[in-house]
Amino acid sequence: MDYSAIDPVLLLATLMISATPILLAAIGELVVEKAGVLNLGVEGMMITGAICGFAIAVESGNPFLGLIAAALAGAALSLIFAFLTQVLLSNQVATGLALTLFGLGLSSLIGKPYAGVKPPASPHLDIPLLSDIPVLGPIFFRHDLMVYVSLTLVAAVWFFLKYTRAGLILRAVGENHDAAHALGYKVVRIRFLAIMFGGACAGLGGAYLSLIRVPQWTEGMTAGAGWIALALVVFASWRPWRVLLGAYLFGGITVLQLNLQAAGLAIPVEYLSMSPYIVTILVLVYISARKGRGNLDAPASLGRTFHAAH
């Protein structure tokens, strides 16, 4: 065994990269669920974003355009979900599952010609002074732009939900759609927007995988990241900063166990591979189990169909 091969600085730096796709998808889904909609299609929207972003980046040679295309593709796919569940009042769970299956199939179809292609490189942040600080520099200031975008997004979502009127209305719709309707708020329109935001975020998360983290296209490359994102939102009690914590914890342990595997730790590989899932769940369960009184967690209208009767 040789632990000296594990560089803590490098570990922390890669942690952020490995967590970013899940973080992006999860923060989007958090907004969707706060509006009272359960979209189980995150995995499907992620992988559709991954291939669409990849394809556009390769064709145009511009990774930035690829990311935008990924967000649009995710949002477009979520629009199908929004139309089915909000207008045709279909069951959200079934529709979400179908969306995942559809996205997986669609992405394989689009992705056929792109297997093995190398995407254009994404620029990394390089702030002259900050990036050169020993230890802190490599950890915090030498990532690609999307890492910072994802962190900003968490802060923005937190601020939006906590301090803005629009955020309050969104939470109100998720809490009690009948009451929100009675007060004259457009429940369906607000949910459409939230669902599309969630789709765009999931698409970005997928593109981050295919364009930056891996970077390559392989079929089914999200490998359950969308489901992890969904679970994170629940275990994080629908709070943005806890989603960040959960995503980084998951990312960190994923990276750590890979390093430990490489270092030849005398624990069966299977245990190491499952460790990120187990630790993340344990920590977030612990946090949500010791909540105080009056802490009403899940949005009360989550997953319920809204009939705009009378």
Add this chain to the structure above:
Amino acid sequence: MSEADGGPPLLVAEGLTKAYPGVLANDHVSFSVAHGEVHALLGENGAGKSTLVKMIYGLVRPDEGRMMLEGRPYAPHRPSDARRAGVAMVFQHFSLFEALNVAENIALGMEEPPPQGELSARIREVSVAYGLPLDPERIVGELSAGERQRVEIIRCLLQNPKLLIMDEPTSVLTPQEVEILFRTLRKLSAEGTAILYISHKLEEVIDLCENATILRHGKVVATCNPREHSARELAELMVGEILTPPHRERAAFGDVVLEVRGLSLPATSHFGTSLKDIGFSLRAGEVLGIGGVAGNGQDELLAALSGERPTAADTIRLSGQEIGALGPNERRALGLLAAPEERLGHAAAPDMSLTENALLTGAVRERLVRRGLIDWPRSRAFAKRITEVFDVRTPGTEVPARALSGGNLQKFVIGREVLQRPEVLVVNQPTWGVDASAAAAIRQAILDLAEGGAGVIVISQDLDELMEISDTFAALNEGRLSAPRPARGLSVEEIGLMLGGVHGAKVEEGADAGA
């Protein structure tokens, strides 16, 4: 108050008509409300009151007819239009968001809310000015029904409405809270705010309102000053038939059928109440009324009696048999049935059909399940019998429970238990939010059941109801039950004392205000 200015009335409605598939909810309804007037809108459930106020509040658009507000045409397309024009509404089923705090809830109902800090200060100021104290930081989920209503009222008052619509405001309030609410409404009316007061509680209307419009089947059947009529006359106008108050022959009581001794149960949640050393006995043919302010252990007592929460075996005896440790179905088999308070979600499964709901509690005693298989024809017949005997108005027994109006579903829920010929029936709030004729039918059914030799326990917050049907009366106060006393001859003061305990102060305050 109103006739002084001589100007146009505040609100005039002319020929308002609204049809839904299969029903004419409002049929050329015309009425007017003067400035500062407290105007009652009376009618049974389904008479079209709610549709009418929804049109005034912009939630529903009329098919025909027009409205004038302060002499100008008024046709709100959405609630925000109505709010801007000076019309505010307090809903029957509170339109509140439980997970949000008071200030956030109020901000959601306002057109241009000030920043949180300023809003909180104004909430404190207005709530104190109108005698409805409220803490803006509290989470609404933790508030009592009365406090929740305050949130809605304050939300309306902050917008200085000219017309305040109140849809059945007292159905969830204790007598003390009603008194406080009425003081607030009178103050508002004196300040020039008109109030459109929807209710079917006639005593209240007579007490509070200067004018009443009575609706029946979507039509205006009378406009009158309620103070010139008796409650009986108003009720007959509302129902369109002669009402007979529930009555029965005085029956001798039989043996003790249910005996409860030393029943204590810890609360299940922070907001629950623990039951403390409850003891009483119920004889065959007796109606025991249990009064008390909401949240003093009513739900917990029902759960303990019905078997939802089993206890020590010897605390509850049914005809001498220890049943404390048995679950609801075993108790049902032995003859103890219960109908909990909440119709949708507790007494009935909202999305299941009436047949299925009938099956859920009737399976054991009506033998609707054989060898593990459901006997659908029998179940359907049982559900049909309930709807026929209890006059449940429904298109059929296959409609989901949630499609029924409150009064109809309540008749179904009570009828379902009564028809199973219980030895002991426990009901909680049997006529909550139910109109006059349905309430009379339910009370009569309870009395008939007792006359047939069953013991009945009625838990209710409606003291008038308890006085009308109980043989003995006991009060729940913070999880303790007072010693039962014969109901006949109990004075209001004595009842107040029984409800009292630490609530004594509040009762006195209410009594002072009433004097």
